[in-house]
Amino acid sequence: MTIYDELKARGLIAQVTDEEEIKELINNGKATFYIGFDCTADSLTAGHFMALTLMKRLQMAGNRPIALIGGGTTMIGDPSGRSDMRKMLTKEDIAHNAECFKRQMERFIEFGDGRALMLNNAEWLLNLNYVELLREVGACFRVNNMLRAECYKQRMEKGLSFLEFNYMIMQSYDFYYMFQHYGCNMQFGGDDQWSNMLGGTELIRRKLDKDAYAMTITLLTDSQGKKMGKTAGNAVWLDPNKTSPFDFYQYWRNVGDADVLKCIRMLTFLSLEQIDEMDHWQGEQLNQAKAILAYELTKMVHGEEEAEKAQQTAQGLFSGAADQENMPSTVLDASLVKDGSVGLLAAMVAAGLCGSNREARQLVQQGGVLVDGEKVSDPKMALSEEALRAGVVIKKGKKVYHKVML
Numbered sequence: 001m002t003i004y005d006e007l008k009a010r011g012l013i014a015q016v017t018d019e020e021e022i023k024e025l026i027n028n029g030k031a032t033f034y035i036g037f038d039c040t041a042d043s044l045t046a047g048h049f050m051a052l053t054l055m056k057r058l059q060m061a062g063n064r065p066i067a068l069i070g071g072g073t074t075m076i077g078d079p080s081g082r083s084d085m086r087k088m089l090t091k092e093d094i095a096h097n098a099e100c101f102k103r104q105m106e107r108f109i110e111f112g113d114g115r116a117l118m119l120n121n122a123e124w125l126l127n128l129n130y131v132e133l134l135r136e137v138g139a140c141f142r143v144n145n146m147l148r149a150e151c152y153k154q155r156m157e158k159g160l161s162f163l164e165f166n167y168m169i170m171q172s173y174d175f176y177y178m179f180q181h182y183g184c185n186m187q188f189g190g191d192d193q194w195s196n197m198l199g200g201t202e203l204i205r206r207k208l209d210k211d212a213y214a215m216t217i218t219l220l221t222d223s224q225g226k227k228m229g230k231t232a233g234n235a236v237w238l239d240p241n242k243t244s245p246f247d248f249y250q251y252w253r254n255v256g257d258a259d260v261l262k263c264i265r266m267l268t269f270l271s272l273e274q275i276d277e278m279d280h281w282q283g284e285q286l287n288q289a290k291a292i293l294a295y296e297l298t299k300m301v302h303g304e305e306e307a308e309k310a311q312q313t314a315q316g317l318f319s320g321a322a323d324q325e326n327m328p329s330t331v332l333d334a335s336l337v338k339d340g341s342v343g344l345l346a347a348m349v350a351a352g353l354c355g356s357n358r359e360a361r362q363l364v365q366q367g368g369v370l371v372d373g374e375k376v377s378d379p380k381m382a383l384s385e386e387a388l389r390a391g392v393v394i395k396k397g398k399k400v401y402h403k404v405m406l
Contacts, residue, residue: 001272002027003061009272010265012054014191014216017201022213025186029062033186034178036121036171037105038070039097040089043239044104046229046251049267049297050217052108054188055116057269059109065116066184067105068174069098072125076167094122104238107301117182121174133169137176140206141169141199149195168199175200179212191216220266223258238301244328245302249310252294254399260289268296329403332388337406341382344371344394347404353396363396370395 004023007013016022025031035051037044044052055065074094089097098120109116146168175197178184187197197214204212220228229236236251237243243251255263265275270292278289291311299307313327330351336342345360348369354360361379363369369376371383372393383392388406395401 003057006272007054007057011262012050012217012266014218015194016215017198017213018211021211022186022215025213026058026061026063031058031063031186032066032182032184033058033063033188034066034068034119034175034184035188036068036070036073036174037101038074039094039101040074041235041237042097042100043237043242044101045238046236046248047220047227048238049229050190050220051188052105053267053269053300054217056108059116065109066178066182067101067109067116067118068178069101069118069120069122071095071098071120071122073121073167073170073174075126076163076170100239119178119182121170121177124177125170125173128173133173137169137173137203137207140203141172146199168196171196172199172203175212176203176207179204179208179210184212186213186215188215188217191219218266220263223256228255228259228263240302240306245298245306246310246313246328248301249294249298249307249314250399252297253290253314255290255293257286260286260293264289264293264296268293270296327393327401327403329391329405332404332406334406337385341384342388342404342406344369344376344381344383345379347383347392348394348396351394351402351404353394353400353402368397 001009002023004027022031026033035055037048037051055067059065071094074089074097075091102118105111105118111118146165149168171193175184175187187200189197194214194216197216201212201214204210222228235243236248238248240248252263261275261278261281264270264278265272268275278285281289291314294314295307295311298310302310332342332347332350336346336350344364345354345357348354348360348363349357354363360369364376364379364381367375367377371381372387373395383404385406388404391403391405393401393403
């Protein structure tokens, strides 16, 4: 099976500009392709998984990836998939975030001589002269065509800033620049990036009279059509300090029955033959499939040792023999201690189990909280200093465990 056929069989391909040419390039290891990552946070998220695993698959097939860090485009902010303008970051914040991205990408992609490249578009975008840029590429973009693009259409009702309106031009210029300086002939991205990617191929055609290609990958959504990679409104991060390996494991262990095989097919490197054998799995076998998914992805992001620990902890919790050593935990600030104890609600908020005292109170009143295995119904409950020094396990709902201590 060719790499293109495998991507198709895994359900990864959404849109392509020229299927036959793209097949020829990637099947023969002739693609130098890029995927862009804007530095809007200090960690990549589970939502970046599709892009990272795609880069790895294509590199294994002999193609050359370029991981483009958006040090320049992050100064503008991509309006795609947004109902409001992104928060403006400082140059220092963006530079810090870019360094964090690099360290995480190295787990997936092999960089070095003749291998993958890591570039930062700040190197060329931040030095552009605005009038010169307008004269060089401005005539290649038609405003009426840009306004029909999906990434802009969805913002027109609430208002699209001129700042964001420039994003498509910046992303297109990236492709144009790397085509000339690095031989980059393909761009890959999420399905919501299609308009921006076409802008790049068209700019290359109009300015250089050359062909470049684009392919979008399917967005990772659940059976309700919602983007995956968030839990309780928060992103699932690849940084273990923001989402512990155990919580990361548990996120994938708890995906819906209707989503687990799709996730295994799209995100893991298990063979398609092995995955096809799971297609008829039902009931308890689906739980086994979820454990496979969680283990494989945790191993990719955090390493085999952390994946083993997370798996053992999860199995222990499920059987009632909790492994507290590897359970997510929070050391509470001593300032929370009042009269020799810490209020349960305050402890839950400090541990990140709830976003506010009000949310925590509601959860307790609804019977969704256990403390050391005992259901709690009184929101005024306090955890003694003595108990906290030994460690108190709070269970939220059916599947979230967290140890708090002093």
